[in-house]
Amino acid sequence: MASQKPSIPKGTRDFSPLEMVRRNYIFDIIRSIFKVFGYQPIETPAMENLTTLMGKYGEEGDKLLFKILNSGNYLDGLPESASRFPDPASRLTDLTKHIAEKGLRYDLTVPFARFVVQHQNELIFPFKRYQVQPVWRADRPQKGRYREFFQCDVDVIGSNSLLNEVELAQIADAIFSKLDINVLIRLNNRKVLAGIAEAIGAPDKLTDITVAMDKLDKTGMDKVTDELVERGLTYESIEKLQPVLALEGKIKMKFETLTGFFRDSETGLKGLEEMRTILEHLKDLNLKNKFDFDITLARGLSYYTGTIIEVKALDAAMGSICGGGRYDDLTGIFGLPGMSGVGISFGADRIYDVMNELNLFPETIQAATRALFVNFGKEEEKYCLKLLASLRSAGIPSELYPENAKLKKQMEYANRKNISFVILIGKDEMESGKITLKDMRSGEQKLCTLDEAKILLS
RNA sequence: GUGGUCGUAGCUCAGUUGGUUAGAGCGAUAGAUUGUGGAUCUAUAGGUCGUGGGUUCAAGCCCCAUCUUCCACCCCA
Numbered sequence: 001m002a003s004q005k006p007s008i009p010k011g012t013r014d015f016s017p018l019e020m021v022r023r024n025y026i027f028d029i030i031r032s033i034f035k036v037f038g039y040q041p042i043e044t045p046a047m048e049n050l051t052t053l054m055g056k057y058g059e060e061g062d063k064l065l066f067k068i069l070n071s072g073n074y075l076d077g078l079p080e081s082a083s084r085f086p087d088p089a090s091r092l093t094d095l096t097k098h099i100a101e102k103g104l105r106y107d108l109t110v111p112f113a114r115f116v117v118q119h120q121n122e123l124i125f126p127f128k129r130y131q132v133q134p135v136w137r138a139d140r141p142q143k144g145r146y147r148e149f150f151q152c153d154v155d156v157i158g159s160n161s162l163l164n165e166v167e168l169a170q171i172a173d174a175i176f177s178k179l180d181i182n183v184l185i186r187l188n189n190r191k192v193l194a195g196i197a198e199a200i201g202a203p204d205k206l207t208d209i210t211v212a213m214d215k216l217d218k219t220g221m222d223k224v225t226d227e228l229v230e231r232g233l234t235y236e237s238i239e240k241l242q243p244v245l246a247l248e249g250k251i252k253m254k255f256e257t258l259t260g261f262f263r264d265s266e267t268g269l270k271g272l273e274e275m276r277t278i279l280e281h282l283k284d285l286n287l288k289n290k291f292d293f294d295i296t297l298a299r300g301l302s303y304y305t306g307t308i309i310e311v312k313a314l315d316a317a318m319g320s321i322c323g324g325g326r327y328d329d330l331t332g333i334f335g336l337p338g339m340s341g342v343g344i345s346f347g348a349d350r351i352y353d354v355m356n357e358l359n360l361f362p363e364t365i366q367a368a369t370r371a372l373f374v375n376f377g378k379e380e381e382k383y384c385l386k387l388l389a390s391l392r393s394a395g396i397p398s399e400l401y402p403e404n405a406k407l408k409k410q411m412e413y414a415n416r417k418n419i420s421f422v423i424l425i426g427k428d429e430m431e432s433g434k435i436t437l438k439d440m441r442s443g444e445q446k447l448c449t450l451d452e453a454k455i456l457l458s
Numbered sequence: 459g460u461g462g463u464c465g466u467a468g469c470u471c472a473g474u475u476g477g478u479u480a481g482a483g484c485g486a487u488a489g490a491u492u493g494u495g496g497a498u499c500u501a502u503a504g505g506u507c508g509u510g511g512g513u514u515c516a517a518g519c520c521c522c523a524u525c526u527u528c529c530a531c532c533c534c535a
Contacts (some may be wrong), residue, residue: 007526059533064533141527299533299534319534319535346535351535407494408495413495414495416495453527457479
């Protein structure tokens, strides 16, 4: 049989032992912080019904969904109706509906909303949950962007309190402090953005304004103005927007300017008030990382209605490594209206890339075997097995070389696996009841009892 | 979805205006050294040059397509 070249799908990756140790280091810290803030874990299936997923992420999002072909003869019972659509796009949509009814999850928030509605009678509200699972997007891979990646979500649903927003910022601060990544926590509020659109007389252009404003720090004022013109804003509106775009510096100043700006916008003032509450709390809490009220922060999915949060690494060129916000009615579409939720998502893969770039992984997390028993043959093997079990129950990671290979080979194995100690037990040791313990680092070796070895190894 | 980029041994890469049998370093395997690893020396193995077509007397090199890598845009973690 002709052998095929092994490969994995575009945008997916294998993880080596070293990478896994490091990834787990990140996951462990994230989970431990989530737990300490009182959140409970859940998991949902990798695949959801397409009806759950479609239409939740905008038109672009639908295109990025991985769809799963139905099992069996999926062409069976395919209606002729497809042909009645004149344009190819509609024909494709219609065909897709008939041959695929499942898709891979695109994020953890929408499945969570589905979960909450489906299990509403079993849950205790406000429900605080965390979820660490992979998600899939049919995006083009590039730096910090993969087709399969892990999100670590924390959300609280069923509470309008702004204390939840404060808590999420604290969680982000705690996690990035522990991972030793310097970050800036950027905060904004959808209502503030809506207020701005109202105040400049273009409430229907909210999305266009936010998308353009979001690029301010990247492309500069001129480009943003150009884009606003392109997106159909009047010159009068753009003129009114100028003082807002120019807002920089102290949070206090921003509040002063915006309060005046929002004279006639109730929504804007409401958003401003929410920001004030959150920021005042954060100021009292002495976070280790910096935070800022950034009105150009517009990112976030279309369902955000209140606070928007984004975290960026300060010392690495990487998109946001954590983001989230409040959504007033996420469960409404699944039949449970009026349930407000707020959550953030940590991008584990991007966090990994940042830490790798900045060399932030501690050396000590290398999970190596502590001791290797050399295999000298059948009798010795049998003898070693008992001592091996004893070391293991003492919590010392240890192994016995499974074959009576040449000593050189076994030593090389220990060397390459970074095993710190080798235990040699041959005829002599078996007779004396002692073991030869060799320190692979110094090369020194000595005869000792197993109990003495245990102390040295632990 | 748009634009660009990469692909030669397990890994990192050479390979001249198209020219005979595609090379190096590292790694692997074996030995020098039958109870002692990292160093050294010697030898050996390892390739349908991403894949498919085309141009040519002749293609790793030129052309087309396709897949993959990486990057930017859109959007996002």
